Amino acid sequence: MHVCCGLTGHLELAKRPDLYGGAVIVGEWESHVIAASEEALPFGVLQGMPLRQAEHLCPQATFIAPDPIAASRLRELISIALYDLAPVVEVRVEGIAWLDVSGVVKPGESIREARRRLRTAIGREPRLGLAPGPFSARVAAARARPGRLVQVENARTFLAPLASSELPLDVEQRERLDLLGLRTLGAVAAIGPRELESQLGREGRRAVLLARGAEPDELTPWRPPHFTSAHRQFEPPVEDREALLFVSRALCGDLAAELGLRGAGAKRVRVRLVYESDEPDERVSTVRHPLSSAAELFGLIGGWIKEWQPRAPITELWIELPVLEAAGRRQLRLWAGNDGTSEEVIAAFERLQERHGDDVVRKPRPALLSSPLPSQRFDWVS
């Protein structure tokens, strides 16, 4: 596994880029510090400490109230932006973005692009780390200068001299480690997992594995939402097929833009016509390869509308994409060169087969090439 980690600072801070460069502390009054900028850290401000204490330590800081909805929206936007760069992407509001670049054809390009997109989203250069797992990648990124990458080949060797405070433990557990004399990750790695488990519980076992570079934690991949739709009401109701085609093309364009933003493709397409004085009509199709461009969507939907015989004037047109699928796989193929449009071509073949029958599109497979009979030389696969 090769994981790239981009550290950007807490996303609560990123929503106020105008305050970059100064000490900023995020937290509710009478509560704890949720995030603090790098400029506030030298004053002793720590995440989780009471806000009153933080104010006492750094009175010149700007204090802002948290906005978890905005932060999670930003997290979603960053996930979308990074989604097509690696098969597994996880972004946390703490300002950590992980990309599992194992198996990516050109990981260097992926990492460079991730840096560019993170900089665009946050407005600051991220620190980057590349290591065998998420924990070591995060620790490596924390040691990089902004806009630079620290690459780690052997996680255990890299982690050994670092302080045990890097481990994701609470304050009490860290104190116990200190009391046990385990002040470096190398010291933690040297003892058995069960021994530390008896002292700290399950967290102790996990801490030993992390310190050994065993990376017990897996990334939780971000997945795009699974449903979207677009619709248009007609006032007055329409009977003209050209108008329907025009509107459906526009709706396909809107949906394709949304799919592109989410990095998703439609696995199922449903079109519903609502009549003025009759039960609605609908048509559903499941496609083999997800449709993501306006041309692909309109190719299918336009074909339906052209042959549809509406029973009455139409008051509403709905285009629903009830099953969405990740299109990241498609994006990655772009880097292999020359076959970026492969799935659109396959979708075009399938549409031709739907309209004219399976036999119109076939691939030759060598069978008895030496046969004098042309019909025996190839098997034709639909």
Added chain:
Amino acid sequence: MQELEHAISTIRVRFGSQALTRAAEMPPPQPWPSRTELDRLTGIGGLPRGRLVLLTGNGTCGKLTLALGLLATATREFAHAVVIDPRGDFDPWALLPFDPELSSLTVVRLDPDSSGEAATALARAGAGFILLMGEIPEQWLGPMEAGANRSGSVIVGVVDAPGRAFAHASSVSLGFTRTDWVWERDQLVGLRTIARCLKNRVAPPLGESELEIRYPLGPQLPFARPVIEVPIEKADFECTSAAV
């Protein structure tokens, strides 16, 4: 001159800024190097992407052999090389001596009326190479060219004598005329043909070449070797570009 400028601006206001483009502002067509003598004849170092290239000539002049060579190269270079075969007589066996990658090859067999729809859909979708084994209906030529232009597909048509609309839609038209047969040990092994650039919208025409086309009797035989190249001084091409 002022009236012409006024007319141009009126057309742009009414139909959009892309309706008329000055030739100097048009992006040059991107070539797909086929590594054959045709690259020199087109004048841009390859077959133009997003345009229709026609190989024409009477029977047994070598155009289909050349097209099969192009198709085999395309199967190795593109994810999808498609043969649109309205007559239903395309035999992939003839392609084997050119060492094709058969997994990339797809054959679409539709009646001539529907083959235009197929060509347009595949050009829009971005199929790398489309070989048309016959003409397609006139009403599909415009959409096909527009789709190919957007996706950069290479479209090659092989016809004996193209109809008026098909010839007009092509950007490069190469005519083949057989001059001689090639015999070896009393066996017919190929032919000599003159390939002429009859029409070129993508570059000034570079004349004609005499090609020796060997029938693919075995995998080791070359299929096209220019033996004499005769540049033509006089330009005998038609320019039908809509550029101002």
